[in-house]
Amino acid sequence: MAHSIAPQRDETDRPSQRATQARATAAPGKAALVPADPSPAAVRNTRQKEAIREAILAADRPLSPEEILSAAQKGVASLSLATVYRNVASLQRDGWLQAVTLPGMPARYEVAGKAHHHHFHCNECGKVYEMEGCGFEFHAKLPKGFLATEHELFLSGRCAACS
Ligand SMILES: [Zn+2]
Ligand SMILES: [Zn+2]
Known part of the structure; x- marks a missing residue:
């Protein structure tokens, strides 16, 4: 434990x-x-x-x-x-x-060691949600010769309950 x-x-x-x-x-x-x-x-x-x-x-x-x-x-x-x-x-x-620290917001907490995933912040109720997995691709936007090894991003908007 x-x-x-x-x-x-x-x-x-x-x-x-x-x-x-x-x-x-x-x-x-x-x-x-x-x-x-x-x-x-x-x-x-x-x-x-x-x-x-x-x-x-x-x-x-x-x-x-x-x-x-x-x-x-x-x-x-x-x-x-x-x-x-x-x-x-x-x-x-x-x-x-x-x-879980999103820019300009107080920290939230989740169990450590989860697989790579991202978060969604609801601007209405303020809750932060977990989004499973990752479908984001940035490689096409990178300058020639650059190699991205990690990324950090989150989405915001309205959750289902607030829509
Ligand atoms: Zn909401
Ligand atoms: Zn990702």
């Missing part, structure tokens, strides 16, 4: 010149807070995080923190926006969640 991106230890004991150590020291302190701790606070934190994860998984589009809050409150009514922000940051550090 939360441990999926724990740095893999290289057990061969090499001398001290391991550059990876600098990276490894940044995260583990946080991960160490996760273990089974039956205290009420820990149980509450776990339930909050689970409600947030479930809200994000149940959505078929990237959610803003406010949208995560209202969806997750169905599971844990006492949830606050501050708690959502804290868990969003934590889930990003875990590598489970990633930000």
Whole structure:
């Protein structure tokens, strides 16, 4: 679960010149807070995080923190926006969640690691939708000799509900 991106230890004991150590020291302190701790606070934190994860998984589009809050409150009514922000940051550090940032707009969040896809922003209701796959071709417009290796774009307009 939360441990999926724990740095893999290289057990061969090499001398001290391991550059990876600098990276490894940044995260583990946080991960160490996760273990089974039956205290009420820990149980509450776990339930909050689970409600947030479930809200994000149940959505078929990237959610803003406010949208995560209202969806997750169905599971844990006492949830606050501050708690959502804290868990969003934590889930990003875990590598489970990633930000969807469209120009000039506050971030939305979706499960990390999805296949290449694009987003649609509804100018009426403000929701951001996911568009599966990619049919965009730019190669014909490139100057001679240029090679595009990546692209980033989104569409905007009105969603079905707002049309
Ligand atoms: Zn809409
Ligand atoms: Zn694409």
